[in-house]
Amino acid sequence: xxxxxxxxxxxxxxNFERWMEKCLGSLQQSAMPVDVVVIDNASQDNTTHRIRNxxxxxxxxxxxxxxxxxxxxxxxxxxxIRQAYKAVFLLNQDAWIEADVIKLLHQVSEANPTYGxxxxxxxxxxxxxxxxxxxHYINQSALSATDxxxxxxxxxxxxxxxxxxxxxxxxxxxxxxxxxxxxxxxxVNRMTHHGYQVGFVPTLQGFHxxxxxxxxxxxxLHTEYVYLLSEYANPHRSAWMGFAYSxxxxxxxxxxxxxxxxxxxxxxxxxxxLRLLCKSREVxxxxxxxxxxxxxxxxx
Numbered sequence: 686x687x688x689x690x691x692x693x694x695x696x697x698x699x700n701f702e703r704w705m706e707k708c709l710g711s712l713q714q715s716a717m718p719v720d721v722v723v724i725d726n727a728s729q730d731n732t733t734h735r736i737r738n739x740x741x742x743x744x745x746x747x748x749x750x751x752x753x754x755x756x757x758x759x760x761x762x763x764x765x766i767r768q769a770y771k772a773v774f775l776l777n778q779d780a781w782i783e784a785d786v787i788k789l790l791h792q793v794s795e796a797n798p799t800y801g802x803x804x805x806x807x808x809x810x811x812x813x814x815x816x817x818x819x820x821h822y823i824n825q826s827a828l829s830a831t832d833x834x835x836x837x838x839x840x841x842x843x844x845x846x847x848x849x850x851x852x853x854x855x856x857x858x859x860x861x862x863x864x865x866x867x868x869x870x871x872x873v874n875r876m877t878h879h880g881y882q883v884g885f886v887p888t889l890q891g892f893h894x895x896x897x898x899x900x901x902x903x904x905x906l907h908t909e910y911v912y913l914l915s916e917y918a919n920p921h922r923s924a925w926m927g928f929a930y931s932x933x934x935x936x937x938x939x940x941x942x943x944x945x946x947x948x949x950x951x952x953x954x955x956x957x958x959l960r961l962l963c964k965s966r967e968v969x970x971x972x973x974x975x976x977x978x979x980x981x982x983x984x985x
Contacts, residue, residue: 686744686764690718691771692787695761697754698725698778701732704894709740711781717788719774720744722761726751754843755859755868762858763984765850773853777844779810782891790847793833793886801852801881802873804841810894817897818842828887835884843869845891855879857981862918862964862971867911871918875975878920909935910957917961917968920975927972932961 694712701708701723712721722744725733733747746760758775765773772794774787786805794803806828807819815825819841827836846869856876859868873883900908916922917931939954975981 686720686722686768688720688768688770690720692717692719692774692791693761693765693768693770693772694719694721694774694776694787695758695765696721696723696776696778697757697761698723698728698732699751700728700730701725701778702730702735704779704781705732705735705740707781707892707894708776708778709743711783712776714784715782715787716785717791719787720770722746722764724748724757724760726753726757753864753868755863755865756861758868759858759982759984762853766853766980766983767985770850772847772849775843775846775848777893777895779895780844780891780893782845783889786845786889786891787847789833789889790886793835794847794849797835797884798849798851799880799882800835800884801848801856801876801879802841802883803835803847804845804885805889805891806885806887807841807845808890808892810892812890812892816844816893816895819893823885830887833886833888835882835886837882837884839883840870840873841883841885843872844893844895852876852881853983854980855978856881857975857979858983860918860971860975861982862914862967863911866908867915870912870915874915874919874921878975879978906953906957909938909954910960913957913961914964914968917964918971920972924969924972927968928965932958932965935961 724746726748727750736743736745790803807816809816822840823838860871913931917927935954935958939951942950
């Protein structure tokens with residue numbers, strides 16, 4: 686792709702049509718010029734056809750298979766490093782932003798280089814309240830601030846992230862340990878391990894139009910596995926502590942479930958512990974790799 690701006694917006698898509706107009710339309714209205722790449726994970730609708738015909742200013746990478754969120758994003762992050770962009774802006778396909786968001790995040794980032802990830806305030810798609818996931822992690826008393834000083838927070842999900850390229854060169858991209866879910870938690874762990882902060886600017890707004898459905902037990906157990914895997918790989922812990930907080934923790938959960946007569950859960954947690962054990966060699970390899978400041982997991 687041809688570089689025409691300082692910021693590269695990266696959108697990973699799968700059946701993007703529902704949000705295309707709002708998402709890409711908001712970028713057309715950006716107060717700061719941006720380049721946009723959409724990395725499509727083999728959509729089953731007309732996403733790629735519509736982007737080629739209705740949004741010729743968007744660079745499209747159409748994958749033949751679903752690479753997952755992290756590995757698809759890594760294609761865009763690699764482009765950002767190769768073409769010397771100043772920063773990337775990760776935007777979910779079901780999210781959009783107000784016109785001044787990227788410009789002001791760029792200014793705030795330049796003035797506050799300790800922040801590896803910056804984000805606006807995340808609202809629901811209707812814009813009537815905070816996105817529940819965002820509200821869970823932030824200090825809501827800080828929302829009354831009237832200036833553009835960033836507010837530190839332990840985590841913000843990767844729906845709307847501004848990351849300077851210098852951070853990518855030291856932290857790298859998303860870990861191949863995670864296919865879908867957990868990638869952003871792992872990335873924050875690695876980034877903070879290298880001395881950066883996560884923050885949001887309360888005067889800025891983005892919108893995340895995700896649906897909140899009842900969590901099935903199957904999905905809950907998958908979330909448990911992803912969380913435990915992120916603890917296994919967490920560079921803030923030693924490898925042995927990571928093992929204890931993941932494999933041993935899942936065995937403990939299995940025993941507790943058995944004692945409570947929840948035999949299905951006991952078996953499920955035992956299977957999770959076995960899955961984690963099978964990942965051990967890969968986890969240890971990744972843990973060793975991410976301790977070095979380099980563009981990990983990104984193509985040169």
